[in-house]
Amino acid sequence: MANLKQLAAKPEPFSSGHRACAGCGAPIVARMVLLAAENPVVCGCATGCLEVTSSLFPYTSWRTPFIHSAFENAAATISGVEAAYRSLKRQGKLPVDKEIKFIAFGGDGGTYDIGFQSLSGAMERGHNMLYVCYDNEAYMNTNIQRSSATPKGAHTTTSPAGRVIPGKQQFRKDLTAIMAAHNIPYAAQASISHWNDLVTKVQKALAVNGPSFINVLQPCRLGWDFPPEETVEIAREAVDCCFWPLYEVVDGEWRLTYKPREKKSVIDWMKKQGRFKHLFRPGNEAILAEIQANVDREWEKLLKKCGETAEK
């Protein structure tokens, strides 16, 4: 369990002054993850909103060593940094007492899609690194194109709500489960709304010996279309309606880390976001019902994996 007072007393690891939109959740992810780290860290980041807004030369928000190289290779790049660390340390070219941790960040496009192979490879090789996906459910940096993390029905610029096709046609990829299936020591799903849960997960992830993965829900006020002051609230409601459950998989054991007191309606959550507004026009009721049914089914499956029952 993290302690807010202690976190607040730490030096700021991710400085303000970056170029992210007002209400952007991505810097919240970076800041919380870095605050959670107890050792010195070296970070990498895939091309995307977080990288372009935080490292505009000659400025940087990163008070840790940081590397960006391309879009699809944050995992491979950090795996190389970690390999260098292991090699130099083993050869006595680095102080043996200093333990450094390695964290790669990537958006959902850079993680679920184009960077998927690189991520899978790095996890399989067993590098001592944490990969954090800040999942805003579309390619936001290039103006809101659909990714395989975009939820069904959402309007994006490449899955537009048109006269014939009402937004994205497919359900999202369950990446957290896929990463858990890599049998890595730690995989988890978190949200910017539950800071203590997130910070605790990062600390657990960094404590394991081997690769770890955390998928963090990061509402995008621009792409999801809601007022900027509601970012954290939108994230919280995603958790409460079980669209984005909070759980962890530790050495293959699934565990729910938060169970909503009352499971809310996913449709009510969708209503607050412009990206779904076309679904509330008459004629789309069946799609809404299908989305709710899918969330219900996935939640039941997750409860079973976690050894929980639906009732409180």
Added chain:
Amino acid sequence: MAIVEKAAYTGNEAMAEAMRQINPDVVAAYPITPATESVQLFSNFVADGQVNTEFVTVESEHSAMSACSGASAAGARVMTGTSSQGLILMAEMLYIAAGLRCPIILAEVNRALSAPINIHCDHSDTMAVRDAGWIQIFSENAQEAYDNLIQAVRIAEHPEVLLPAMVTTDGFIISHGMEAVELLTDEEVKSFIGQYRATRPLLDVDHPITVGGLDFTDFYFEHRRQIAQAVENARRVIPEIGQEFGRRFGRFYGFIDPYKLDDAELVMVALGSTAGTARATVDGLRTEGIKAGLLKIRVFRPFPAAEIAEALGRAKAVAVMDRSDGLAGCGGPLFAEVRSALYGGKNTPPVVDYIYGLGGRDINVNDLRRVFIDLARLAAGEPVGQLVTYLGVRE
């Protein structure tokens, strides 16, 4: 100059031996024919504890070059090897490795590009990435491949260069051909290359830096200009290191390697293993009293334009041998650059291009004799009919 006995090595084995002696901190590599073998041999060195290297068995060449860049930025001495599809799959990362000023060393085995798929030698792969900001050194044989790889470490890591470097051999012809090679001792290699000390490594957590930030209109151009300057600096560094290598070990290296050019009228320009065949052809023609010569180009990047112009200063006709077709519709890449190097100089002989050997098509002394016979006609004043000839192809 305690040189050990000559022994028989294939090009890949010689490259692997050089890698073992260089003993890089990190190697990240992915298998592809004909480069695989040196990576396999290197894996054995790792498995047997003969090197201190952390070997990263990546899932693609793109990740190989990504991991190499990360490791290099972290402060490690880094190597990899590849060919063909692997090299062009890396293409995005080759540019980035140079842009991030990572002095990575790549043992490249020249192989044709798909489609159609083919595993044999031509230079299409290396030529396809010629403008990535890498130093490119071609080798004529296994000995040169070995020597070049060792020198490449010094060139790339030179503080005024800090650019990645690839050393190429010709697929199968060199990579799998067995030759007598003189290896240096492990100690000699170690003392020649020295220790690598990165100036601003990521692993210096007490002095955090941001690598690979976003540059817009206000800085990008300056940073690219610095890379151009590094390439310019490499012009000075490459021959310096080639000379130092020669003084210490007896084999001297420069940008180019002229053969019987002092009085040559008919000159062939070639890269890689074909230089050996061309030298034999020149020798044959010389016995017949024909003033033939060869200009072998060792370093393709930076391109030694001034050295080439100087070396071709007395030629009456020049044939450029391109083992790749840029598909530009006006000749191969070597032709374009050699011809341009002569422009504005004192001597501007007719220069023609021969595209040959694609996909490993064999080239022999008779083929090259034919080229010299063409040159003799041009030197005698016959106008250039055909600028670009496909040599040894059924048409």
